[in-house]
Amino acid sequence: MASSFRTERLAVGYHGKPLVRDIVLDLPEGTVLSLIGPNGAGKSTILKTIAKYLAAVAGAVYIGQRPLADLSSGDLARQVAVVLTDRLRTELMTCEDVVATGRYPHTGRFGVLGREDRRQVRQAMELLHAWELRDLDFRQASDGQKQRVMIARALCQEPRVIVLDEPTAYLDVRHKLELLAILRGLAKQRGITVVMSLHELDMAQKISDLILCVDGDVISHYGPPAEIFADGQIDRIFGLPHGAYDPLSGSLEFAPPAGRAEVFVIAGGGSGVPAYRALQRQGVPFATGLLHGFDIDCRIGSKLAAEVFATTGFEAIGPELFQKALDRLGACRAVVDCLTDYGPLNEFNRTLAERAAALGLPVVAAVCDLPAQVQPPK
Amino acid sequence: MRKAATTTADARPARYAICFxxxxxxxxxxxxxxxxxxxxxxxxxxxxxxxxxxxxxxxxxxxxxxxxxxxxxTALILGGGLALAGFLLQTFFNNPIAGPFVLGISFGAKLAVAILMVFVLQAGQAVSSAALIGAAFVGALATMGLVVAMAGKVESMSMLIVVGVMIGYICSAVTDFIVTFADDASIVNLHNWSQGSFSGAAWSDVQVMAVVITATSVAVFCLAKPIGAYQLGEHYAHNMGVNVKAFRVSLVLLASLLAACVTAFAGPISFVGIAVPHLIRGFFGTAKPLVVIPACFLGGAVFCLGCDLLARTAFAPVEINISSVTAAFGAPIVIAIMLKRRAGGD
Structure with a gap:
């Protein structure tokens, strides 16, 4: 497919000083590219350079076949539309008026809208479910509505590339999802290339064709989500403790409480996660088992627990692992048994709970039922 | 949910026609x-x-x-010009209380005119209208340059206005100083003029101001499209294809020329530049430059005709200076705008 947007050894920055160097991108039409990285890493600087607010420090940006530097301001406006983070301060403008400003590069000397312009405005607003907002004063629209209006505005500019800086900021979960789904649709159906910065890693992972990791000086990673979100990459990029981000579930976990396990959590099939999080909040170190390597409790537990008794991969749980877990359990002060269902694959856990009771340990179903002496020292 | 202030798209042309x-x-x-x-x-x-x-x-x-x-x-033409100058400055600074008077631009123009008059009159020659406008333009541009330079350094809109008012005071003080020391019969006129007045214009002056203000206003009208884009902010204007640098320069030049022409013939006149665009936006229910520019001109003309009528007749045969009258109407509007913005959380 035709390249809609590419950069050649682009360096961006202020006053001729490069902030990020050697950016090499080549995006076919209809690609969604997300820029992720810590604050201040240069995401906005890259977007500003693409929108030509900033001159490239070195290298070049191409829109289609033409270098950005050669595009007249009018041509640029017909190729690249932007949605910025700055909140628009309007006066006496309806949402439709705001969207209509997107037609600017297509109207004549005095900017009077023609029939085709009105049609485009309406079409863009309908696509964004914003047509019913047309007579609402823009200042009175909610953040989600404003963002939809701004994207409709960008869309009726009929650009080849839409650049968005943090489009999901200010939006609640539902509107985030809705917005990203719309962007995804625009890319797919209209072949518009979407370049945006995102803070939500899980969203970036799901929506993007390509991800650019920006963390200072040079681009550390650039590629499809599957590569970028390989184990541990995100932790490195953002300087997180190892394993804090789980790329599979998209969940970000706190560090485990320090010390030897005081509570043993019997879990499986996701039943343990609430207990893990509760114990983590209370700062009580715990061990958990018996789990299979593929269990979600194993993934999350390995980030939060002091010790996890689990098989690797698809191995069956054997007596040896059982004995180890039992020994550990014996050294704990209480047991949380999260399981309600037992079957051939987790019979061991039922036995484990029975042995715990036989050892005289308190066995409870939830963390809140734990006896007071297990609570962390004040 | 809907506010009456914004008219729906279909009702607009009718509303504009009625307002005009x-x-x-x-x-x-x-x-x-x-x-x-x-x-x-x-x-x-x-x-x-x-x-x-x-x-x-x-x-x-x-x-x-x-x-x-x-x-x-004179009142009609200069009133229109003054309202437009205010509208341009409000657009430029993205500040509803900007105007040639509060930003000190009128006073800069006045200072330059005073200097010119004192030197030329003392040399025993008459001052041509073109020279007056020229001097006022130089003074206005210089002050505007100063204000623009300061605008980059002050964060809040109110601070910018304070800076402008101070610059105005400085220019005014220097003007008074010059006028005091040049006190002779031929400069009595200068004193009247420096208080602001529409009186004393000859037909030749009217011709000059008509040509200058009309030409400038037409130029402003031709900028209606980029002005509309600029209202959304510099970055969006850029993205819409406006050459922002060139546009800002033309705004400064046009606003200075309008303010200069007014000051050259009528002295500094207060608050018209702020009050009229504000009233017009409210009256028409829009900020669209294509509508607001001609409306501001008309509104400024009406406002100044009304104020001049009051200035002449309220305490006849004593004439009040025009700035006092415009201030009486304009200053409360400025206060209202500031209170409203504070309430709006800006």
């Missing part, structure tokens, strides 16, 4: 009153004959043609 008609009617009424009322009153029946056919009582014809018509035309 009201303004035009007000303009005609005020112009007629200005021509009719004064120490010698002229009945409204006589007026058309005098104005259109030079017919009627000889004294009345002379009063109307030599005094009242030039004066009302």
């Amino acid at each position: 008609a009201v303004l035009a009617a007000a303009l005609i009424v005020f112009a007629a009153l200005n021509a009719a009322i004064g120490s010698v009153s002229i009945s409204l029946q006589e007026l058309p004959d005098i104005v259109f056919h030079h017919a009627g009582d000889l004294t009345s014809v002379q009063i109307v043609w030599q005094i009242r018509l030039p004066r009302l035309l």
